[in-house]
Amino acid sequence: MSELTLTLLRLGYLALLWILVLSVVGVLRSDLFGTRVTRRPAPGTPGRGIPAPAPPRGRDTEDRKTPRTLVVTEGSLKGTSLALGQAAILIGRAPECTLVLEDDYSSNRHARLFLDAGTWLVEDLGSTNGTYLGRSKVESPTPVDIGTPVRVGRTVLELRR
Amino acid sequence: MAVVTAVETRPRRNVELVLLVVSLGIAVGAYVLVGIAAEGRVEANWTWVGGGLAVLVLGVHAVLRVVAPYADPVILPITTAINGLGLVVIHRLDIAEETNLATRQLLWTAIGVGAAVAVLWLVRDHRILARYTWTAALLGFGLLLLPLLPFIGRNIRGARIWIGLGPLSFQPGEIAKILLALFFAGYLVTARDSLALVGRRFLGLQLPRARDLGPILVAWVLSLGVLVFERDLGTSLLFFGLFVAVLYVATERTSWIVIGMSLFVAGAVLAWRIFSHVQRRVDIWLHPFEPGTFENAFQVVQGLYGMASGGLLGTGLGEGRPDIIPFAESDFIFTAIGEELGLTGIFALLLLYLILVERGLRTAIGARDGFGKLLAAGLSFTIALQCFVVAGGVTRVIPLTGLVMPFLAYGGSSLLSNWIVVAILLRISDAARRPAPAEVTG
Numbered sequence A: 001m002s003e004l005t006l007t008l009l010r011l012g013y014l015a016l017l018w019i020l021v022l023s024v025v026g027v028l029r030s031d032l033f034g035t036r037v038t039r040r041p042a043p044g045t046p047g048r049g050i051p052a053p054a055p056p057r058g059r060d061t062e063d064r065k066t067p068r069t070l071v072v073t074e075g076s077l078k079g080t081s082l083a084l085g086q087a088a089i090l091i092g093r094a095p096e097c098t099l100v101l102e103d104d105y106s107s108n109r110h111a112r113l114f115l116d117a118g119t120w121l122v123e124d125l126g127s128t129n130g131t132y133l134g135r136s137k138v139e140s141p142t143p144v145d146i147g148t149p150v151r152v153g154r155t156v157l158e159l160r161r
Numbered sequence B: 001m002a003v004v005t006a007v008e009t010r011p012r013r014n015v016e017l018v019l020l021v022v023s024l025g026i027a028v029g030a031y032v033l034v035g036i037a038a039e040g041r042v043e044a045n046w047t048w049v050g051g052g053l054a055v056l057v058l059g060v061h062a063v064l065r066v067v068a069p070y071a072d073p074v075i076l077p078i079t080t081a082i083n084g085l086g087l088v089v090i091h092r093l094d095i096a097e098e099t100n101l102a103t104r105q106l107l108w109t110a111i112g113v114g115a116a117v118a119v120l121w122l123v124r125d126h127r128i129l130a131r132y133t134w135t136a137a138l139l140g141f142g143l144l145l146l147p148l149l150p151f152i153g154r155n156i157r158g159a160r161i162w163i164g165l166g167p168l169s170f171q172p173g174e175i176a177k178i179l180l181a182l183f184f185a186g187y188l189v190t191a192r193d194s195l196a197l198v199g200r201r202f203l204g205l206q207l208p209r210a211r212d213l214g215p216i217l218v219a220w221v222l223s224l225g226v227l228v229f230e231r232d233l234g235t236s237l238l239f240f241g242l243f244v245a246v247l248y249v250a251t252e253r254t255s256w257i258v259i260g261m262s263l264f265v266a267g268a269v270l271a272w273r274i275f276s277h278v279q280r281r282v283d284i285w286l287h288p289f290e291p292g293t294f295e296n297a298f299q300v301v302q303g304l305y306g307m308a309s310g311g312l313l314g315t316g317l318g319e320g321r322p323d324i325i326p327f328a329e330s331d332f333i334f335t336a337i338g339e340e341l342g343l344t345g346i347f348a349l350l351l352l353y354l355i356l357v358e359r360g361l362r363t364a365i366g367a368r369d370g371f372g373k374l375l376a377a378g379l380s381f382t383i384a385l386q387c388f389v390v391a392g393g394v395t396r397v398i399p400l401t402g403l404v405m406p407f408l409a410y411g412g413s414s415l416l417s418n419w420i421v422v423a424i425l426l427r428i429s430d431a432a433r434r435p436a437p438a439e440v441t442g
Helices: A005-030 B014-038 B047-069 B073-097 B099-120 B126-147 B172-196 B211-232 B232-250 B254-274 B276-286 B296-311 B333-366 B370-394 B414-435
Strands: A035-039 A069-074 A082-083 A089-092 A110-116 A119-124 A131-133 A150-152 A157-159 B002-006 B151-155 B159-165 B166-171 B200-202 B205-207
Touching: A005 B014, A005 B276, A005 B333, A082 B151, A089 B047, A089 B126, A110 B211, A119 A131, A131 B172, A131 B333, B002 B276, B014 B047, B014 B073, B047 B073, B047 B211, B073 B099, B073 B333, B073 B414, B099 B205, B099 B414, B126 B159, B126 B172, B126 B211, B126 B370, B126 B414, B159 B172, B159 B211, B172 B211, B172 B232, B172 B370, B211 B254, B232 B254, B296 B333, B333 B370
Parallel strands: A082 B002
Antiparallel strands: A035 B002, A069 A082, A069 A157, A089 A110, A110 A119, A131 A150, A150 A157, B151 B159, B159 B166, B200 B205
């Protein structure tokens, strides 16, 4: 085999090595998983702006429809929203929580929001400072209406449509 | 002000299949080139070697499709490429030295792949491994001390890290590495609060209480014990580094790194003052070309000359003389590749390792449970530390130690344990990337 062929084979092999490296990098570029955090569009954009915090309301059956999002209205995460699906939402300081709070007044696993027969319920998981729905302390799983503030430590959450 | 949404994930097994074909092409291409260089023609049995490797890794791929469809798509192709390239370089050294190590290495690859498939098949959820935290500790420390026992312990080249049964020899420390990573993850996920939150702040560092120093001191004494009684610098470094890394990931406190590094430096200086084998390593590191140490430093010096003669593009596979270096197939396979594939090839190889480690750490970030996070981070860190210690050792950045490049170097125990590591990483990444968790657990 000629010297030229050997050199071409040698350089071709190095090229093959880099083809693998670059195609792996290409795969990584399109390979995202986990959660994506995007900035909220500027206020005024229809439907996506931050509405003023709704005043606490009692049980208002007319207003009850399926909530779509969970919005943080007070606390260090103010403005953050989470899409609601079928899965339960664990709230607390522990990293495995769905909503991880940086709030010294909340417990590691503070409260849980879960869906039961089409209704979202809030349950306190034995937290130190308690969970409040409106003004009353949550003692047992209680249905949460849209717009009712749920207080966890210094953080206030509410369900939005 | 942010909106948190879940990203749609796809299984991406087809992407993995395409990348696997390229990886197998790298192994087969190297084999063909070595054949041309050695005998002037393509070796007749290339279909057998390439086919054997292909059957093994496509088997893993098929198992992934069934039991871990969402696993990371680049981990297996990268592992395959490195393992295949290592096999061919060992085969190339076999031709030069008239040995037959490549067949054994292929056999160990098969055993390693078998173990990886078994782990993927049996461990359907990595969280069940957390139940065996203390069992893993007991077994891990037991395996670590096994070579010190009379009769089965073997002293090879000055290090007492092998056990031998008849003609078979094995390094139990390699398996102990995985068990201890399991133990550190399981232990620190429960103990991290007291290690992270309690203590006084001093000069911007959160100092732990005296009694919380216990675990790190035990790890330090144990790794020093390995250094003293088994005379193995590499294993000792690996265990202590692993512990400090997992501790740091668990607590997010820089103070543990500072404490760990100071303990390490103190231990290293102590070992250097007391032990002649450590002094010899340091002399080789600092003065390899001086007349007094040149005899001992022959391996390092020859490796440096090899890499220098390789230059930017390398001599070509099979065209260099890496066989001059003693133990080129294990400790110095890095310089053999540097000589024959040049800086271009070595950088591609290092990038593959870098991406492998990055995928492991990305898995740790994505994992939903603390135990999985710490385990993935710890196992990825062991791969990274081994690469650093070997590449640093042969290029004289740090003293040479007894570790080997994962997947690349000749050695059954290391190959077996690294395939198990990859299987665990694939398992955790499957859990991390799966779109909807069955339930929120905590």
